[in-house]
Amino acid sequence: MTHSYENTAIGTAGHVQAASALRIRLKRANRAGSFKALALVAPLLLFLSVTFLLPIGLLLARAVDNREVAQVLSHTTEQLAGWDMRATPSDDVYEALVRDLQSASRDRVAEVSKRLNYHSPGFRTLMNRTVREAGNLTSENARAELLAINDKWGEVETWQIIKQASPALTDYYLLKAVDLAKMPDGDIVTAKDDAIYTDVIVRTVVISLCVTVLCVLIGYPLAYLLATTDPVYSRWLLMLVLLPFWTSLLVRTTAWLVLLQSNGVVNSLLSWLGLISQPLELVHNRVGVLIAMTHILLPFVVLPVHAVMKGIPDVYWRAASSLGAPAHKAFLRVYLPLTMPGVGAGALLVFILALGYYITPALVGGPKDQMLSYFIAYFVNQSSNWGMAAALAVVLLTLVVGLYLALVLAYGRSRAGAKP
Amino acid sequence: MSVGKATPARWTLRIFAGVVLVFLMAPILAIIPLSFNSEPFFTYPMPGFSLRWYEAVFASVDWQLSARNSFIVAALATVLATALGTLAAIGLNRPDCPWRMALSAIIISPIVIPLVVAAVGIFYFYADIGLLNTLTGLVLSHTALGAPFVMITVAATLAGFDHRLMRAAASLGAPPVTAFRRVMLPIIMPGVVSGAIFAFVTSFDDVVVALFITGAEQKTLPRQMWSGLREQISPAITAVATLLIIVAAALMLTANALQARQQRINNPNSAH
Numbered sequence: 001m002t003h004s005y006e007n008t009a010i011g012t013a014g015h016v017q018a019a020s021a022l023r024i025r026l027k028r029a030n031r032a033g034s035f036k037a038l039a040l041v042a043p044l045l046l047f048l049s050v051t052f053l054l055p056i057g058l059l060l061a062r063a064v065d066n067r068e069v070a071q072v073l074s075h076t077t078e079q080l081a082g083w084d085m086r087a088t089p090s091d092d093v094y095e096a097l098v099r100d101l102q103s104a105s106r107d108r109v110a111e112v113s114k115r116l117n118y119h120s121p122g123f124r125t126l127m128n129r130t131v132r133e134a135g136n137l138t139s140e141n142a143r144a145e146l147l148a149i150n151d152k153w154g155e156v157e158t159w160q161i162i163k164q165a166s167p168a169l170t171d172y173y174l175l176k177a178v179d180l181a182k183m184p185d186g187d188i189v190t191a192k193d194d195a196i197y198t199d200v201i202v203r204t205v206v207i208s209l210c211v212t213v214l215c216v217l218i219g220y221p222l223a224y225l226l227a228t229t230d231p232v233y234s235r236w237l238l239m240l241v242l243l244p245f246w247t248s249l250l251v252r253t254t255a256w257l258v259l260l261q262s263n264g265v266v267n268s269l270l271s272w273l274g275l276i277s278q279p280l281e282l283v284h285n286r287v288g289v290l291i292a293m294t295h296i297l298l299p300f301v302v303l304p305v306h307a308v309m310k311g312i313p314d315v316y317w318r319a320a321s322s323l324g325a326p327a328h329k330a331f332l333r334v335y336l337p338l339t340m341p342g343v344g345a346g347a348l349l350v351f352i353l354a355l356g357y358y359i360t361p362a363l364v365g366g367p368k369d370q371m372l373s374y375f376i377a378y379f380v381n382q383s384s385n386w387g388m389a390a391a392l393a394v395v396l397l398t399l400v401v402g403l404y405l406a407l408v409l410a411y412g413r414s415r416a417g418a419k420p
Numbered sequence: 421m422s423v424g425k426a427t428p429a430r431w432t433l434r435i436f437a438g439v440v441l442v443f444l445m446a447p448i449l450a451i452i453p454l455s456f457n458s459e460p461f462f463t464y465p466m467p468g469f470s471l472r473w474y475e476a477v478f479a480s481v482d483w484q485l486s487a488r489n490s491f492i493v494a495a496l497a498t499v500l501a502t503a504l505g506t507l508a509a510i511g512l513n514r515p516d517c518p519w520r521m522a523l524s525a526i527i528i529s530p531i532v533i534p535l536v537v538a539a540v541g542i543f544y545f546y547a548d549i550g551l552l553n554t555l556t557g558l559v560l561s562h563t564a565l566g567a568p569f570v571m572i573t574v575a576a577t578l579a580g581f582d583h584r585l586m587r588a589a590a591s592l593g594a595p596p597v598t599a600f601r602r603v604m605l606p607i608i609m610p611g612v613v614s615g616a617i618f619a620f621v622t623s624f625d626d627v628v629v630a631l632f633i634t635g636a637e638q639k640t641l642p643r644q645m646w647s648g649l650r651e652q653i654s655p656a657i658t659a660v661a662t663l664l665i666i667v668a669a670a671l672m673l674t675a676n677a678l679q680a681r682q683q684r685i686n687n688p689n690s691a692h
Contacts, residue, residue, distance in 0.1 A: 033516030040511025041523055044504040044567055052530055052564040055545035056538060218440050225437040239676075240441045243665075244448060246672040248625045250642045251661040254649060255447030258454065258462045258658065265450050268463045298444060327429070356534025359627055363649055373536035380540050380632070393537045404532045408525045 060397070063177075063390035066170035068115050069162065072108045073100045077166035080159065085185075089159050094142035101134040118172070118385075119161045126152050173391035197375075201395060204371040207289060207361075208354035214294045215350050216343060219301035223342075226302070227309035238306075245299035253363050256292040257283060260364075288364040293354060300353065301346035308342030348407045352400055372396045448665055455658035462655075473659035483660065485637075486644035493555060493640065494623040497562035501619040504563070505570025506612055510604075512571070513578040524575075528568045535628040538565075543632040553635035561629045566619030573618060577611025577682060607685070610678040617675045621668070 070077050075096035083089045101109065113127035130149050137145050146153040164182070165172075175181060175188065179195040182188050222241070226234045244252060259265045260282035267279040282288055312335065320330035358373035372392055379389035442449075458468035477483050511517060512524055530538065542561050543552070551557035581604070589599035605612075627642035634643065641660070648657050 030516055033514065034518045037511045037514040037517035040514070041508045041517070041527075042511075044508040044527060044571070045523065047504055048527065048530065048564055048567070051542075051560045052538065053526075055541035056533065057541075059537070059541035059544050062544070218443075221433055222437045222440045225433055237437075237441065239672075240445055242672055242676070243669060244444050246621065246668040246675075247448060248642065248661075248664050248668065250625070250627055250645050250649075251451075251664050251668075252447050254645065254653070254657055254661050255451040257649065257653060259447060259450055261462060264462050265454075265464060295443065295447070298440075352532055356536065358534075358536045359646070363646075373534055376536050376540055377632075380543065386544070389540055393540065396534055397537055400532060400534060404529075405525075408521065 056393075056397075059386075059390050060394055061390070062386045063173050063394050064169045064171065065387065065390075066115075066165070066172070067168055068108075068111045069165045070168055072104045072112045073097065073162065073166070076100050076162065080163045080166065083159070083163065085160055085163065086156070088154060088156055091143050093159070094146055094153075095139045097146070098134065098137045098139050098142045101131055102137070106131070116161060116165055118176075119165060120157075123161065126150055126158070170387075173387040174394065176388065177391035177395050197392070197395075200370070200372055200375055203369075204355060204396075205399070207286075207293070207369070207371060208351050208357075210290055211293045211297055211354045212347050212351045214290065215298050215301040216347050218294075219298050219346070220305060220339075220343065223302045223305040223309055226306050227312075241299050241302050244295070245303075249296060249359060252296055253292055253360050256288065256295065256364060260288055260291065283364055284366045286365070286369050289361050289369045292360050292364045293357060296360060297350045297353060300350050301343070304346040304349075305339060305342040308339050312338050344410065345407065348403060348410075352403050352407070355400055355403075356396065451658050452662050452665065455655070455662040457655060457658075460655045462653075473656045476656045477659045477663075480656075482639075482644060483641075483656075486639045486641045489555065489638055490624055490641040493558050493562060494620050496559045497566055497623040498616050498620045500559070500563040501566035502570050502612060502616040505567040505615055505619070506574050506608075508567070509571045509574035509578060510600075513575060513581070515583070524571070527571050530565050531568050535626075539629040539632040542629060546633055552633055553638060555638050557633055558630060558638060558640075561633065562623035562626060563619075565626060565629070566622040569618035569622060570612070570615035573615035574608060574611045577608045580682075580685075581607060610682040610685075614675040614678045617671050621671060624667075 073096075076093060079093040079096045080089060083093065104112075109127065109131050113124040116123040116127065130146065130153075133149050143153075152158050171182065176191060177197050178201070179191045179198045180188055181191040226237055226241070229237065257264075261267070262279040262281070262283075264282075266282060267276070270276045271279070282291070316334055316338070317330055320334045321327070325333065355371075356373055357371060358377060361369050361371050362374055372395065376389050376392045376396065379385040379392070453464075453466065454462060455473055456469050456471065457466045458470035458472065459466070461467070508527060512520055512527075517523075538561075542557075546552040546557050551560070585603050585607075586599050589603045590596070594602065625642060626640075627646050630638075630640045630643045631646065634640070639647075641664070645657055645660060648654055
């Protein structure tokens, strides 16, 4: 049976019609398919958005959030808006301050004092004394009465600080997180007092880089041995890499503390061998941090590199040597480049994870080895300075997310962050 | 030069790798015997053998409470993370899934984002909505931390899954849920279980989030260890560490066996 069209014009038109109908159906089917796929991903996505990403977003917003002063000293800041910041402000401003202090609760004023104290140490004392007397003040003679409490109220700088701290958004914390400060006149300068954060950022990056380099240098040969040894042995050897990997981070940190103490196992072994006469300082310093962090992160290099190496066929070595390459040349020109994707992924993962480390440096390191995470925790736990904690979190996340996106784009989703 | 020829270079490599393996195992090798020390010292040779640190741990109310909390939280977080992570992996594995890279990047973010940042954010958020110092709050956070691992392991298993099987099931009249339960789930089960083990370990190991969002009543094993370490290292901690190493070894062997089984299913022709 043959199938032929009498009228080609109608046939073509029919084809076109059928094809476009098919295209529409296909589109619809595709759309239904993507919808089903998204419906399966949605529960986890929503869950993570609410329990994980939203809290982080709200925290980061605290880095620029600056509502305390404007809320509590609302009349004052309103009056200060028109002030030219040269001579002391008008009597209206003084009156407004007295009204604000009289109507605000003690707790809210304490928040504002703390906030203003960041700009000028001593502001808290000034505010406390003023608030104590605020009940007796009258709004008619506010200027003279405030000056009688403390002559700082007669200084232009005092009012500049209040005005500077009153916008609802601030760059104060973010600047401070990189050791910068804004002068009352708006110039951005290097912060004079406690300019430690660039040091901390550099230290965080340096420790992470050292750990990454150590992990690659000692992990690569191990991965190579595991990939090229008889499978019967390599399976057992791999267990020796995996067991520490599965063991709790805190257990391993505990173990290193016990091992590295001045009267610990390592020191007593070394002195028994006659290699040292004095115990070495191995914990609560940089050496301890590097040892413990390298130990904890090493499997993150060994496992992906090993996986890549196992996929490289032996014939490449044979091909290289049959073409006259000596072993070292075959390694450098053929084998090493083939393993680079694994090395890159592993190294970047180790670097990203190391940047955020908190527990291990806090337990094994000294005061000079604390990384960014420690200071974020410090500001939350010790001084409830959320703005500063959030600003340092912005710095840390910028480093980490930047590198993470590089990892995702370079290696695709399958390798990113995968524990094998 | 390839498989195991005993050249001098090969020997150097073996010795180097041996040293690295000793380094990797050193903390575990050293701490287990110390937990049986009859004296509170951390050096060898040990003066005598004793179970006193284990007795101290099992008799302590603090350790009991923290162990119970750890198991409850990890179990609940594992169930939630496994359900959510498995669904997401199946969705992302569908050939018609849009924005796949972006979606998986978001899902994996809890592994990558520094724990302190997450913990401080969750602390701040929970204080507002009343979940601070609750086991529920801890379960929710641990679910978020564990789900990406489930997604990754299940996705790895699904990479070898033949989608024609689902079409075959459908053409034989199976509704999607039946096809999933009877065809897909049995095949991806090893991935689901090893993902669940990862989620369990993630929750069981977490100390940073627990430090910020729990009070004395919700403390977990790692939190209890942390406070022990901050004050003065008691030898009782070595006993807890040893117990945790045994748990880790058991979980690792289970996950490993599952992975080996999966590999056999994916490439039945390979020798190992």
